[in-house]
Amino acid sequence: MMTTRIERRDVLRAGGVWGGVAFLGGTGALVEQLIAQGCSEAPRGELLGVLPLHSARPRATPFGQLVGGTGLDARLFTDLSRIEHGRLITPTAEMFVRTTAPASLNPPPAAWTIATSSGRAVTIDALRKDAQPMGAHLIECSGNVDPDNFGLMSVTEWDGVPLTRLLPPIGSRTGASGLLVNGADDYSQDARTSQPGASWVFPLAQLDALGAFLAVGMNGAPLTLDHGAPVRLVVPGWFGCSWIKWVNELRLVGADEPATSQMIEFSTRTHQADRSPLARDYEPPVIDLAATPIRVEKRRIDGRLEYRIVGIVWGGDRPVDRLMIRFNVGEKPQPFPICPAPRTHRTWSLWDYRWKPESPGLYNIVLQADDPSIRTRRLDLSFYIRRVVVDEI
Numbered sequence: 001m002m003t004t005r006i007e008r009r010d011v012l013r014a015g016g017v018w019g020g021v022a023f024l025g026g027t028g029a030l031v032e033q034l035i036a037q038g039c040s041e042a043p044r045g046e047l048l049g050v051l052p053l054h055s056a057r058p059r060a061t062p063f064g065q066l067v068g069g070t071g072l073d074a075r076l077f078t079d080l081s082r083i084e085h086g087r088l089i090t091p092t093a094e095m096f097v098r099t100t101a102p103a104s105l106n107p108p109p110a111a112w113t114i115a116t117s118s119g120r121a122v123t124i125d126a127l128r129k130d131a132q133p134m135g136a137h138l139i140e141c142s143g144n145v146d147p148d149n150f151g152l153m154s155v156t157e158w159d160g161v162p163l164t165r166l167l168p169p170i171g172s173r174t175g176a177s178g179l180l181v182n183g184a185d186d187y188s189q190d191a192r193t194s195q196p197g198a199s200w201v202f203p204l205a206q207l208d209a210l211g212a213f214l215a216v217g218m219n220g221a222p223l224t225l226d227h228g229a230p231v232r233l234v235v236p237g238w239f240g241c242s243w244i245k246w247v248n249e250l251r252l253v254g255a256d257e258p259a260t261s262q263m264i265e266f267s268t269r270t271h272q273a274d275r276s277p278l279a280r281d282y283e284p285p286v287i288d289l290a291a292t293p294i295r296v297e298k299r300r301i302d303g304r305l306e307y308r309i310v311g312i313v314w315g316g317d318r319p320v321d322r323l324m325i326r327f328n329v330g331e332k333p334q335p336f337p338i339c340p341a342p343r344t345h346r347t348w349s350l351w352d353y354r355w356k357p358e359s360p361g362l363y364n365i366v367l368q369a370d371d372p373s374i375r376t377r378r379l380d381l382s383f384y385i386r387r388v389v390v391d392e393i
Contacts, residue, residue, distance in 0.1 A: 043297070043308060044299065044301050046299060047298075048300055050295050051296040051297075051390070052388070053293060053294075053388055054387055061077050063077055063078070063079040063094070063149075064079070066097065070100055071099060071186055071189050072196065074099060074100040075097065076096055077096055078095060078096045078153060078154045079151060080149065080151055080294040081295045083294055083348070088347065088348070088350075089155055089156065089219065092156070092219045092227075095156055095227060097227070098141045098240065100225075101229075102186035102246070103186060103189070105225065105246060107225075108225060111124070112231065114248055114250055115248065115249045115250070116171060117171045117250070118171025118172075120169050122250070124216070124231060128216050131159045131161055132159065132160070132161070134162075134215070135158070136156065136157045136158075136346065137236045137346050138153065138155045139153070139154055139155075139156065139234075140153040140287055141153065142269035142270050142285065143269055147385065150292055152240075153314075157220070158215045158217065158234055159216060160213040162213045163181075163214065163233075163250075164207050164208050170251075173252040176204060176253065177254055177255045178203055179251070179252060180199055180260070181199060181201075181249070181250060182199040182248060182249035183198035183248060194265065199262055200233075200263060201260060201263070210235065210236070210237075210238075213233075213234050214234075214247060216231050228245030228246055232245040232247060233245075233247055237286055237317075237345075238284060238287065239270055239287055241270065253279070263279060266285070267282070270285035271285075286317075287314070288315050288374075288376050289316030289320060289345075289369055290314055290315045290376065290379055291312065291367040291379070293309050293310065294310055294311050296355075296388050307355040307357065308354055308355070309352065309365060311353075311367070312348040313338060313342065313349050313351055314347065316345050319343060319345045319349070321337060321338050321341035321342070322336065322371075323335070323336060323338060323367055323369065323370055324336070324368045324370050325365065325366065328364070336353050338351040357393050360392055362387060363387070363389075364385055364386075365385065365387070
């Protein structure tokens, strides 16, 4: 059998713009998978530059620094254009922040406890002692709508304790059907962008399959204060509004438990049919399959110009190995493979697409699923579209 030879230096020079190469265990494993899947072509030609992606009204986004104020108004955006192989995990300093810690928690109390229905508190020391690696998971803010960056999204490795292991200390309650997870918040400060109150009700019957856990560490170190220290909830596959920070209470509740203010506030952003007064009527705030470009490379190949679009795909209930792309209204979307195919949908995976525009001008890069049976509510609503201006062809 003939295979195309791929040198290690070619793969390293590619800088990770192959899709879905997380968790491959090193360059050797990457080479073997590229060959096995026929992904034999490293980025071609000479890189001339990277074209900016923007919205109809572009504005500069300061990455790596808090903007907007404090508390519920604070934001820190992750620069998605820097994602590449070997950099699929977001460094802690670059992980997005949607809300900074309440002033009352700065610094956090030395002895942190979580109240429970049984009256038996769960201590932070006990959680740290029992914590184990929980893998890498993507967190996306349900308000990730800024077309200039979509940077309220990150992938982080976590250490923690599964919620199901904490049910015995929480106690039992006849007729209990849900678990309310509450977090500390600042009710004394007015906010422009949100309202105080951080809690979510989770169906008990779904806890095991959900895989939610209380995290005490991220990226091999303790949580930072603005990311929920000393303990936060992680809910794989759900929007970040349900990932309660500064957890201070775990309480069993019945079927008549009202929806929390957090659930009500984010009902529209999590695609709820209506704002029911009861928590039991809320659908899981899952992240559907989504994709977006993160950079457009301008290259010279054999004396001709060619563009290489690099993007990410995430969400859904399973990995996908194909997407569709178009650049103009009314244009027929073109299918393309994600190669090598992603091995997980719990993080993001990289994809690339070789593009030869017909003429200079403004293009909208629009992605969609290749399989029409896959739910893509945000893509259907024109989220994650990026614009690029091509100056020469």
